[in-house]
Amino acid sequence: MFVVNPDPFLLPTYRISPFRTEDMARNANLPEDDFASTYFDNRFGKGNWAYTFNGREAIRLALEHYNLQSNDLVTILTTSENFYISSCVTKEIEAVCQWNREILPETKIIFVNHEFGYPHPDIEKLAATGLPIIEDCCTTFFSQDTAGKLGQYGDFSVYSFPKFFPIQIGGLLVSNGNHPIKNSRELDEKETSYIQNAISNFLKNEAEILQKRKQNWDYAVHQFSKMGFTTRFETQQNIVPSALLLNNNGIIEDLNMLKLFLNQHGIQNSVFYGEDAFFIPIHQSLTKSDLDYFSYVFTQFMNPKSDSDVR
Template identity: 65%
Template sequence: MFVLHPDPFLLPAYRISPFQTMHLAQNAALETNDFASAYFDQRFGKNQWQYTLNGREAIRLALQNYNLQPTDLVTILTTSENFYISSCVTKTIEAFCQWNRTLSSATKLILVNHEFGYPHPEMEKLKASGLPIIEDCCTTFFSQDVQNKVGQYGDFSTYSFPKFFPIQIGGLIVANSGYSTSLTSQMSPIEKQYLEKVMSYYLMQSSDLLSQRKANFDYAHQAFQSLGFSLRFPKYDHVVPSALLLNNHQQILDLPLLKDYLAQHGIQSSVFYGEDAFFIPCHQNLCRADIDYFVEVITAFKQQTIHG
């Protein structure tokens, strides 16, 4: 049994991020460890990466390299080609110049958002255009394409740690050939030390993390498929989604109302605006009972809206 319509002061807290309250104490108690630096040196190249406060700052630091003027145009492209894009991205660009969603003769720079962990399918074609590229890999830390080149197509790639790890801050900017990472982050030395030890701890467990994420995703996929929902993107072995993005198939007529209902039950979610789809948490720190709770809450909402 799960309690529905709980007292607002007794809500559970299910986030898109795997961070939970217990990780405050757990992360604070970790011992100093430099595994993360060695990992990033091997993966991205020594002196080619640096920590940032978050993914937004990583994008900002990348944009600073292009001498953008207020009238310049950055074109944002996403995996789905839907117009949905986080305001974290658009507001960061607006501090420099204008943005749009379609390539044109006025495009000075392409920002590719590898969406929900799913790589953009036409990176080779975009690279062949000759335009500068920034790859937004904030939801694509573990995912790759068949060429194993995600994060290497552009001048820069940017990452956000809380999308995959139980941590409250942290990101990464990676500079590819011809660029330097000697960019000024607002991160303090103590924050950098914290990031290093926490990321070291979780990166050392990445195999178990990925195994549990996959098991939870597969279980959730089957559970919601039985309710008539389907995955918005196909499953690929080399893709690690950042959330469970579901096609609604017009089963729920008011998805914004569902979002509110889920929040009233402690579940972070959002509508995939512009499509008949929505997304909910699906990460390594869930158990099957948590996913069953999501199913029961959404089932209750469907029944409530059907019967009034």
């Protein structure tokens, strides 16, 4: 059985990130390893990438390349073209200049956010405009488009390690072409070594991570489809989603109340504002029983039992 309405001090913790408390000790005790450096040299080219403290710093360093003025305009485009966009993106741009959601004559840069692991469908057309592009690949570390060029269309691409690996810090700034790379101003030597050792360990287990994520995805989609929910995006072979984004299909009347209920049961989640959809964790650190717990909490929200039924 699963416990609902537990003592607030006894909540489980399920994050969108695969990071768990027990990962702190494991990551801290990993041996020195430079496998990640070789991996990124092969993938992006030697000298074309740099570690950052997180994805936000990677965005900041990419923007600095263009010497933007406060009245310049960065146009943000997303895979869904929904108005939803993380404040992690908008706050970094707002610290430098203005932003909007439609390409205008005033647009200086296109910031393409590949959402939830899904490539923007018109990235090739955007590249053909000749405007500078920054690709936000924070949720698409393992995903690829049909051309195999995801992350290579723009001047820069940015990545966030906690979206796919059980680590608390770490990002990546990648330069395509001859654009110089700025090194992190936030990471010290120990933090850089920590990220390098941890990511090396994870990348050596890439096949296992991808297999586990797919197993969890297939099982979760099956479970939630029985409740009437459907996936928001079509998932193809080269797509590795960062979260499980589901269409509500009008089933739950108040998605904000669902969000609160899930949080009260230790499940990080959010409404996909602007659409009748929401998202929950789906990563390699979850087990089948964890996903069963998610399903059970949903059923309790949709069909609540009396106190005598659940204690």
